[in-house]
Each structure stands twice: as C-alpha cells, then as structure tokens.
Amino acid sequence: MLWSVSICVISLVFLGLSSLSCFLSGLYFLGSEYVLFIEWEVVSLHSVNIVMTLLLDWMSLIFMSFVLLISSLVIYYSEEYMSGDLNIGRFILLVLMFVLSMMLLIISPNLISILLGWDGLGLVSYCLVIYYQNVKSYNAGMLTALSNRIGDVALLLAIAWMLNFGGFNYVFYLTSMSETWEMTLIGGLVVLAAMTKSAQIPFSAWLPAAMAAPTPVSALVHSSTLVTAGVYLLIRFSPLLSGSEVSSFLLLISGLTMFMAGLGANFEFDLKKIIALSTLSQLGLMMSILSMGFYKLAYFHLLTHALFKALLFMCAGAVIHNMKDSQDIRNMGGIVTQMPYTASCLNVANLALCGMPFLAGFYSKDLILEVAGLSFLNSVSFGLFFFSTGLTMCYSLRLAYYTMTGDFQPSVCHPMNDEGHKMLKGMSGLLIMSVIGGGMLSWVLFPTPVMVCLPFGLKTLALSVSVLGGWVGYEFAKMSVGMSLKSVEWYTPVVFSGSMWYMPFLSTFGVSKVPLWAGSLLVKSMDQGWSEHLGGQGIYASLEGSSRVSGWLQDNDLKVYLTTFILWVIVLLVFMWG
Structure with missing residues (x-):
C-alpha cells in the first residue's frame, strides 16, 4: 500500500x-515560430539505419502539457x-503506459513510430477496459480492440504506400505531393484510421x-488520450x-455522428454513457470543422473539451462512488444538498459543455459555430x-x-458527502x-482577435438553439412519467434513437452472425475439409499405403518375389493374348 x-x-x-515545462516551451515555440526536429539513430548496420524521429513544435508541446496535466490529476x-x-x-x-503511448503518438512525425503509439493505446486500453474482470467488461474490451484493429490495418496500408516516396516522415510530403493520387489514397487511409479511433459512424x-x-480511466480516455488520437492525427x-472528396465524406459522417450521439444521449439513463455520448458528439464537432479546413479551431476545441470533459467524468465518478456504484440517474436526485x-463542479462542467459564455467551452464552440455560419455549407x-x-x-x-x-432517491442507505479530499483536490x-x-x-492561439461578421439572425442562432434545446430537455425531463408512456407507444x-441507430447490434451480432458463420463454414469445408483431403492428410494417406506395399515387397522372402513374378507374367500373358 505504501508503494502504491x-x-x-x-x-x-x-x-x-x-506539464508545466511543456506548456512554457510550447508558448516559446509558438511566439518564436520555432520547430525542433530530432533524429536519433538507434541502429546502424551496414546500409540499414533505424532512426527514431521526434517533432517538437507548439502544437505537440501544448497538447502534451494538457495530457500530462489531466493525467496527473x-x-x-x-x-x-x-x-x-x-x-x-x-x-x-497501466495508466502511465497509456499516457506514454499517447506521448509517443503526439511527438512522432513518422508513420511507423505513430503506429507504435497507436497500437500501444489500443493494447493498454483493452487491458483497462477489462480491468474489472467480468463478462460485460470482456465483451466491451473485445469490441473496443476489434473496432480499432480496422484503423490499425488502414495505418499499415498507409505505411506501405509511403514506400513510394522513399520515407515514412509524412511531414516532408504533405505540401509537395498533396495533388498526387497516392497521397490522396494515403489521406483516405489515415481518415479511416482516425474514424475508428475517434468512433465516427459506423x-x-x-x-x-x-x-x-x-x-x-474514462476521464482520461474521453478527454485527452484514446478518442482524441484520431482527431490529432487528422490535424x-x-x-x-x-478541397478533396475525402473531406466532403468526412463532413457528412462527422455531422451524422454528432447528431446521432446527441439524440441518443436524450434517451439514456446511465450517467457514464450520457457523458460518453456527449464526448462522441463533440468529436463529431471537431471532425466537422476539421474537414472544412479549420484545423486550428479543431485543435482549440480539442484542448478546451479535454478540460471540462475530464472534470465531468471525475464528478460522475464521485457521485457513483458515493452511490455505491449505482449509475442510473433515476436513482439520483437532490445531489446538490448532499454533495x-x-x-457545483458538475454544473460548471455541464455549462462549459453547453457553451455558457466565458467558460472554457464557449470560446471554442461559439467560434466554430460562427465560422460554420460564415462558410459555404x-x-x-x-x-x-x-x-x-x-x-x-x-x-x-x-x-x-x-x-x-x-x-x-438512493437505492442503498448510504450517507453521501464531499469528504473525499483527494478526489475533490483532483477535481479542483x-x-x-x-x-x-x-x-x-484563445489569447495564446489567436493573439489577433477573430472578427466574424454575420447577420443578426445567424449571429444569435447558436444562442437561440441552445435556449430552445435546454427548454425542451427540461420539459421532457419533467414529463418523465408521460414520456415513459409515450416511449412505449412509439x-x-x-x-432506434436510443440505441445509436442499432450500431451496437450491427457491430456485434450483425458482424458475428453472417461473417463468422461463413468463416466457420469455410474453415470446416476448406481448411479442415477438401484442403486436408487433397493436401497434407490425403498425401499422407496415399504415401502411407505405398510405403506399406513397398515394405512388404522388400521383405527378404524368396516365395514372395516368386509369387509376385508369376502373377505379373500371368497378367502380361492375359493382356497380350486377350
């Protein structure tokens, strides 16, 4: 215990x-427009050089500082x-290994070292998802691992295609070769990898x-590490x-993801899943503005979202901890008097998520919506x-x-309180x-104020839809009994809305029913069937019979040879005279 x-x-x-040193270095790099590219030659054997490359610029350093700050708390x-x-x-x-994998991914300009960090995130996330050692955790861990393997394969194919350019450091080729079809293909594969890691539809x-x-772990995963890796890679x-077709496709998919996650969260009663779906919605927002070409805005919202989403999960964890592991929001109520x-922290994080003026989420989210209103959408x-x-x-x-x-309305008789000092300090x-x-x-990334001039209707549209959405959510929550009856009627x-458009069903039962059945049939009929009969086992059986006959013929018995010779003579005579 002392060691822990x-x-x-x-x-x-x-x-x-x-975190502090990375942030100060990032500010210096940003102010002086300084980029540090480090190459470390790990092994040099004859003409083969294995080189580890690191890219330190303002973007990687500031993001690293935020990841380190959140992980420390x-x-x-x-x-x-x-x-x-x-x-x-x-x-x-395990958490430290998770953070280390994210660090490797952030500072790598090389697709191979990115793959190391990428797979490190996938492997350690599997270990953390199955941490509680039950059937539900095992199923969730397998779904997480297999979904992310699709992106790993896409990244491996991108590495193979980078061989056409003679190197794996993508930073050297992005601007000069962006018009070639090979780089378009590599961009499509990277987008596919990012879609799997950042959980876009499907x-x-x-x-x-x-x-x-x-x-x-959820606080770390959903704020600054695993799910943001895809967004950061696309940045x-x-x-x-x-201006490519891939960006138009990504804009549609991310917009649908944003809408689907927001709709599903309104039908969910599990506290952690509501916050998880809100993360999915914000990832869709980042991907959408990124596909429109505003990578700095996506990066800005990536950082601000990490702050209040980690706080939101930590508050949810404190509530669940005091509720003796009950996550159903219908069992909660009046928490403001107990904790x-x-x-207060939960409300601040919620308001920052909604874009309440002058909280962290407002500066990035409002700017994104105004730029979207100004763009050709x-x-x-x-x-x-x-x-x-x-x-x-x-x-x-x-x-x-x-x-x-x-x-x-607790399901257990347990006094809820705010006495967890270490948890409260982490949240503070x-x-x-x-x-x-x-x-x-906003002062650091946009030192020159951004002026977005829009008509009054478009300028106030974000505020209008927020107020309208809040009022509708409040009214629906008040009508919980009536809405329950309506939900049975509809x-x-x-x-369909509450189950993420049947995506969990399609990702598990839909995938396992036909492809795995077809795979098992193929294995039984081919690998364990015809290929065995005509291949290894069939050859073995025929050679075994021939070797038995050969051994029998080679027995040192004169009667056997004479009998065999007489039989062959009779066969020849019958064949010649017949």
Missing part, C-alpha cells in the same frame, strides 16, 4: 512539472477512488461500451483534406451543426434535472482550468 501511495504522489509531481484522483483495489499499483502503471459502438473501464494530416461541491451540414448544438443543451439540462432537483484543478482555460488558450423510433 508513493507511486501516485511521484506520478502527480513528475507529470505536473512535465486523474492519477491523484485514482488514489482514493481505487483505494479498495488490492492491485492499485498495477492500475497506476465505428461508434465501442465508445459507450468502453465505459466498462474504471471511471478515472497533422490536414493539408491532405483541403454541494461535487454538484450545404443545408444538411448546416442543420446538423446547429440542431446538434440544441441537442447538447437538451441532454445537459435533462441530466441536471435528474441529478440536482427533487428528493434524494480541472475546475479552475474549465473556467479560465478557454480564455487563456417504441420503434425510441429504440
């Missing part, structure tokens, strides 16, 4: 200092949240399923997306942008109504950043 406590404290101090939070775990040291080491089913992991490859500090994408914004406010107000108002750091982080980053559309 010491590793938590050491991790907090080391990661916190590393999450590890400090985990010391109390996971105190009942006998193997907490192993848990902390790979969205694994993200809510990954909620089987411990809540501190690096953004020159390939400008006032946690409730078709009506479908424009409608998905603003309708999804209203849905965000809708499920946020619904969540606040269920958890904050009414009477306390992110609370401060959720309030001031957006303004601070069973099919409600199940």
